[in-house]
Amino acid sequence: MWKTVTIIGVGLIGGSIGLALRERKLAERVIGVGRRAASLRKAKRLGIATATTLDVEEGVSEADLVVVATPIAQIVDQVCAAAPACRPGTLITDAGSTKGTIVASLNGQLPEAIRFVGSHPLAGSEKSGPEAATADLFEGRVVVVTPSRTTRKGAAEDAADFWSALGATVFMMSPEQHDAALATTSHLPHLLASLLAGATPRADLPLTATGWQDTTRIAAGDPELWTQIFLDNKRNVLKSLARFEKTMQRAKAAIERGDAKALDRLLTEAKAIRDAVGS
Amino acid sequence: MWKTVTIIGVGLIGGSIGLALRERKLAERVIGVGRRAASLRKAKRLGIATATTLDVEEGVSEADLVVVATPIAQIVDQVCAAAPACRPGTLITDAGSTKGTIVASLNGQLPEAIRFVGSHPLAGSEKSGPEAATADLFEGRVVVVTPSRTTRKGAAEDAADFWSALGATVFMMSPEQHDAALATTSHLPHLLASLLAGATPRADLPLTATGWQDTTRIAAGDPELWTQIFLDNKRNVLKSLARFEKTMQRAKAAIERGDAKALDRLLTEAKAIRDAVGS
Numbered sequence: 416m417w418k419t420v421t422i423i424g425v426g427l428i429g430g431s432i433g434l435a436l437r438e439r440k441l442a443e444r445v446i447g448v449g450r451r452a453a454s455l456r457k458a459k460r461l462g463i464a465t466a467t468t469l470d471v472e473e474g475v476s477e478a479d480l481v482v483v484a485t486p487i488a489q490i491v492d493q494v495c496a497a498a499p500a501c502r503p504g505t506l507i508t509d510a511g512s513t514k515g516t517i518v519a520s521l522n523g524q525l526p527e528a529i530r531f532v533g534s535h536p537l538a539g540s541e542k543s544g545p546e547a548a549t550a551d552l553f554e555g556r557v558v559v560v561t562p563s564r565t566t567r568k569g570a571a572e573d574a575a576d577f578w579s580a581l582g583a584t585v586f587m588m589s590p591e592q593h594d595a596a597l598a599t600t601s602h603l604p605h606l607l608a609s610l611l612a613g614a615t616p617r618a619d620l621p622l623t624a625t626g627w628q629d630t631t632r633i634a635a636g637d638p639e640l641w642t643q644i645f646l647d648n649k650r651n652v653l654k655s656l657a658r659f660e661k662t663m664q665r666a667k668a669a670i671e672r673g674d675a676k677a678l679d680r681l682l683t684e685a686k687a688i689r690d691a692v693g694s
Numbered sequence: 695m696w697k698t699v700t701i702i703g704v705g706l707i708g709g710s711i712g713l714a715l716r717e718r719k720l721a722e723r724v725i726g727v728g729r730r731a732a733s734l735r736k737a738k739r740l741g742i743a744t745a746t747t748l749d750v751e752e753g754v755s756e757a758d759l760v761v762v763a764t765p766i767a768q769i770v771d772q773v774c775a776a777a778p779a780c781r782p783g784t785l786i787t788d789a790g791s792t793k794g795t796i797v798a799s800l801n802g803q804l805p806e807a808i809r810f811v812g813s814h815p816l817a818g819s820e821k822s823g824p825e826a827a828t829a830d831l832f833e834g835r836v837v838v839v840t841p842s843r844t845t846r847k848g849a850a851e852d853a854a855d856f857w858s859a860l861g862a863t864v865f866m867m868s869p870e871q872h873d874a875a876l877a878t879t880s881h882l883p884h885l886l887a888s889l890l891a892g893a894t895p896r897a898d899l900p901l902t903a904t905g906w907q908d909t910t911r912i913a914a915g916d917p918e919l920w921t922q923i924f925l926d927n928k929r930n931v932l933k934s935l936a937r938f939e940k941t942m943q944r945a946k947a948a949i950e951r952g953d954a955k956a957l958d959r960l961l962t963e964a965k966a967i968r969d970a971v972g973s
Contacts, residue, residue, distance in 0.1 A: 682917035
């Protein structure tokens with residue numbers, strides 16, 4: 416389907432893209448670009464890439480498609496470094512968890528002939544690194560592709576085809592819509608899971624069970640990555656947190672006044688929402 | 695090990711006790727007591743009990759051990775109904791998620807010759823009912839046994855032996871210590887998971903992924919059961935919630951002022967606590 420796909424950043428997400436492309440025979444060549452020779456050796460050994468290089472320009476020079484799968488703080492720089500070295504018509508996308516800032520920062524920065532559109536695969540794990548990569552990471556998962564007013568014709572559709580080929584279901588929406596929704600469905604859950612873990616005294620840990628374990632699982636994620644996400648999507652995260660605080664104050668008041676009916680109503684509505692998603 | 699064990703309430707917990715006793719050949723007879731004939735027929739068909747009855751007094755008349763595994767609002771009544779019909783020396787325990795109110799309410803209410811001690815198996819599931827029961831529910835899990843100043847000699851030790859025989863690790867502490875710790879390790883996580891699910895607009899549900907799913911999983915639990923728990927352990931739940939709110943305000947302030955260092959510190963400490971528990 417593609418002749419050459421270049422993946423910049425061969426961690427969990429980039430590595431899984433490489434494995435999926437190769438297992439599904441979707442690309443003749445998969446070039447892995449990274450900043451450390453050791454990671455690239457690992458990526459090659461794991462079958463993530465057919466060739467690797469530390470040099471971005473060299474890595475993208477023959478690419479039909481470039482996927483930037485670095486931590487979000489580096490995405491804009493990596494796209495800007497890659498674009499001038501690409502052939503005309505090359506499609507560049509990314510895999511960052513926030514989209515507004517990245518897409519806005521790239522606006523007007525790229526050569527005319529290069530097409531860029533933002534992507535966010537809603538797939539991940541509390542694990543990280545190429546060792547955690549799997550060929551089926553995107554199967555049955557959602558990927559959001561975020562065209563903006565300046566996105567070139569066809570770029571969003573081509574990116575959608577790419578993610579679909581890896582087994583994902585693709586939604587399209589603006590970067591702003593994406594960031595508002597993800598603040599609620601991903602960033603707030605992560606923040607709360609971390610705060611809950613952090614608020615548990617170590618002496619009480621032997622008395623945790625599956626409930627605590629499920630609720631705090633994602634608190635094991637990479638602190639640096641999540642700090643970037645919270646700050647990049649600051650306005651929306653604070654909005655979601657404010658909405659959560661309101662619900663929390665309602666529940667607190669219901670507990671304080673011993674209002675079983677109000678509590679039952681809150682929990683019943685929450686259960687209905689949770690049940691709608693399934694395990 | 696026991697001649698006759700009577701289980702009052704054959705749902706997830708009571709049913710799993712029955713299955714474990716029979717699979718491990720720990721009791722000659724397991725009597726299931728319930729309030730609905732249909733549940734009892736189901737329990738018998740699933741192999742949870744060797745005999746069943748709707749009549750508490752009949753059910754406990756030959757028991758060496760009685761386990762009350764009903765929702766917490768009914769535990770005190772069920773123990774009071776069972777105790778006068780038991781033979782001298784019978785041990786009664788329960789499986790309620792809160793202990794302070796239950797143990798205090800039973801103080802001085804039981805015949806001299808009957809021994810009672812509270813228990814709380816930290817095992818469960820967002821599922822409920824006898825169909826969800828499994829023989830290995832307690833294997834490797836923690837059970838807290840909560841002797842008070844008035845607990846008869848040997849009762850706590852005998853209850854501990856019982857839960858150990860089902861494969862659990864037993865901790866002993868006072869009912870008050872139990873309720874303070876569990877507010878943090880179990881009741882607060884449940885409340886937050888429910889509030890998080892409840893604060894997610896239905897339109898955003900297609901954009902949830904494994905993070906949201908893990909963090910909200912226990913919100914699928916039984917609203918009635920959890921309303922009882924929050925109100926029964928009100929004082930401790932509010933205390934844990936207040937501690938959580940403080941951490942939340944710190945995080946919120948760090949996001950507002952764009953303080954990457956403070957956020958990273960919060961997330962790193964949370965990760966260390968989460969990693970200490972394991973998956």
